[in-house]
Amino acid sequence: MKWIVRIIGILVIMAVIAVVGVLMLPADRIARIASDQLTRVTGRDVKISGDVGMTFWPVLGVTAGGLEIGNADWTDGEAMLSTAQAAIGVDAGALLRGEIRITNVEATSPTIRLQSRADGRANWLFTDADGETRIETGSEAGTATRPITIQRLVIRDAALIYDAEGSDLVSYAGVDLSLDWPDQNGPAAIEASLRPAAQKVDVVATIDAFSGFLNGQVQPLAFEMRTQGGEMSLNGRASLQGAVAGKLRLKTSDTGAFMAALGVGGVDLPEGFGRTIDTSADITLTPDRKLALRELVADLGGNTLRGAADIELNGTPQINAQLQAGALDMRSLTSGGESSGSAASSAGWSRAPIDASGLSAFNGAIALSADSIDLGTLKLGKTRSLLSNDRARMVFELREVSGYGGVFSGEFVMNNRNGLSVGGNLRAAGVEMKGLLADMAGLSRFTGAGDAEVSFLGVGQNLDAIMRSLSGKGAIKVGRGSIEGIDLDNLLGSFDVAGGTTVFDAMTATFAMNVGVLTNDNLQMSLTNFNASGVGQVNLGAQTLDYTVTPKALRVNNDRGLAVPVRISGPWSDPRIKPDLQAVIDLNFSEERERAEERVKQNVNEKLEEELGITREDGQSVEDAVKDELEDKLKKELFKLFD
Incomplete structure (x- = not known):
């Protein structure tokens, strides 16, 4: 018994000496020990620099003037996280049980690089480092991931870079982020504000089973984003690889301002084509940025569309859609935004600039059916058509179009690749001409139903210039x-x-x-x-x-x-x-005029013969007779000079 008591006493004394010895270590030594331990549990090079502070129990805490966490070995080598001011707290008791429970992380002005690859690798997935750093991948199914929980994360004024293979690089500055994740198996609440441009964008999200989400699993998600000009919400499911499915709602009061706040400047959509938006749809987004919209209802600021669409979002959107509309107003695309009346007036054609920049907003094909279509210069009834756009050249193919009491077919083209031009080949059968000519040219005196065809081409940035440049041909019956x-x-x-x-x-x-x-x-x-x-x-x-x-x-x-x-x-x-x-x-009266002219001429000739005393020979005109008479007199006078 005495030996047992002595042994226990020796162990206690040794523990006290060890603790005191650690506490008496200099700060840089403590920092090296902490960074070594963090390197072992994350498998990444961790460097702590600057002024260092430590706590040991119940939280293993580090405050440092500088912190850098290395990146995965398959990346470009730049640090995953680097910051000048950082504080990290780890639950020491949980760490002894083999869990990594981070009670809090705070960083000021950090640079954070998140990277993922198509094969499942992601630089935020950690494993133990034992001799050689090993990173968990989708192909390394036998490698166990050490459980990680970040109970509280606060980041201020961060630079956030997200590089997903196959997608465009996303980079934001001035990001403020907070994460609350109290339960390792529970949901996480995220709040963030970022500034892709001058305006602040606020994001609020809740993600169920956040640990599974971090490991690439699809999890339930509630998401809201608000900024100048509009807001967007999503209720559904998502993964870090970019897979999203759910009910989307997008509402803007100024789409140009909304897109500018997201860093997409220069968007000025035509009236009725997205200048304001109120849209809802069931969406599915794949990691390669292919978007499917179903049960789509889109109010584009006066024009309402319903249907379905498939959109590729890499670069200029590529759209394949089937849409239905009620009364579709397209005047803003053809008449510089004029809202009423014929484009022709006593003052001439409109010289208001036609904004055709919306033709560059997408490529693809849209099958469209509508109860009516107002093109400004043309007003159509029930319509079935195909709208295709390729690099700012839009072709409006009329497949089954009623209007003005008849039926139209053909195509109407708007091309804004090198300045705006319009053209087409249009045919009309059984059309009432009075309404058609009144709308196209302001002519209202002509009535009658008939057939017509016209091919035309015009160039200009306003309707007046286009009408003054028109070329083509046509026929009417x-x-x-x-x-x-x-x-x-x-x-x-x-x-x-x-x-x-x-x-x-x-x-x-x-x-x-x-x-x-x-x-x-x-x-x-x-x-x-x-x-x-x-x-x-x-x-x-x-x-x-x-x-x-x-x-x-x-x-x-x-x-x-x-x-x-x-x-x-x-x-x-x-x-x-x-x-x-x-x-x-x-x-x-050409014959009568000729006879009258002949009689007048005869009377004049007879009068001249009488007054001048000349006689015409047969077939000789009065002029020739006068000329001969004058020549004879001149000869007689000249001969007198030699007498």
Whole structure:
């Protein structure tokens, strides 16, 4: 018994001496011991520098003027974490049981590098170091991971770098982060604020089974993000590898400001196409940044879309979508944002700049069906179409489009690769021309249903410039219709064209366009009592016309017919309409005019012969007779000089 008591006493004395000896070690020696121990339990090189403070029980604590934790050996070698001010507390009792329970971590102005690879490696996964550092990977299934818990983490003014293989590098400065994870097997609450740009972005998240999340498992997640101009929330599941699934809600009051706060500047979406957003969808995001949207409902600031989409988010988004819309307003894409009325007016076409930058926002194909589509210059009814975009060149393919009482087909193209241009090939069948021409060109005097086709190309940054540059060709065929403001029936009787309406049975014409001027020389019109032809031009850019319509009654003027050309000129909003009387004479009374001119000429010649005393020979004109007479007199006078 005495020997037992003595042995116990010796052990106690030895323990006291050991503790006192440790406490009497200098600070740098304590720092080396702490860093060595942290290196053993993390498998990473850990360096503690500067002023060092220590606690031993119940928390193994270190405060240091500098702390650096090395990176995994498969990375570029830069430290995983480096900071000038740090404090770390480890539960000493848990450490003796083989657990790493970090009670608190605090760091000021650190640089944190998080890296992951497609094969499952991640630099935040630690294992013991025994002789040689070993890092847990997805292929090293036999390596046991030492349990880790960080009960409290506070980081201020950090630089955060996230490098996931196959994705773009993410880098943020000025990050404030707090993590509460009291239970190793429980959830973690995360709050963060960061500044990708000048504005602060606040993030709040709760992740269930946070230890599994850190090990790459998919875990339930509740996420909210708020910043200037909007907010986003997600309730679902996620993993550190970038896999996300759940219900997404995105709402912005200013999408440009929202994107700028996230570090994506220069976004100025057209009105009705995302300038404000209220969207909900079931989403699935894969680690290679492929996004699937289902049950999508997106209010884009006036236009509401429903459907599904698949989007690749690496670089410029690549979109493949099936969408349905109600009344779709696309005026902001075609008329510089004008909101009402025809694009043509008495003041000319709009010179407001057309913002076509939205054409660069995505590539891909969108199948779209809508109850109606307002293109500004065209208003369409029920529509089924395909919208494809490739590097700022959008093709709006009309597959089944109703409008103006008929059906349209063809395609409309907007190209903003090297300045804005618009063009297309459009066909119309059974379309009411009055509404179509009123919307396209401000012409409301023409009525009738018919078929038309046009190919066109225009260039410019506003509607006025585009209309003044138009080139192309087209054709039109109309059944029974009318022209308001002119009565061709009355014209043939009284030469009075003021007021009235001309009703025709059919009309055909082809035309060409060059630098905004439409020309036509083959208009043919059938009326009840006569027919009519037309030739002239319409200046689409200046909104003026100079056109001559020539109706002809066939069974008058000794069956030679009677034609009365009518010239229509001036601004097309208020053109001048008057008959061309000189053309009436030239067309209808050429024989009578020739006979009258011959009689007048004969009378003049006889009078000249009488006054001048000359006699014409057969076939000789009065002018020649006068010339011969003068020559004879001059010769006689000259010969007198030699007498």
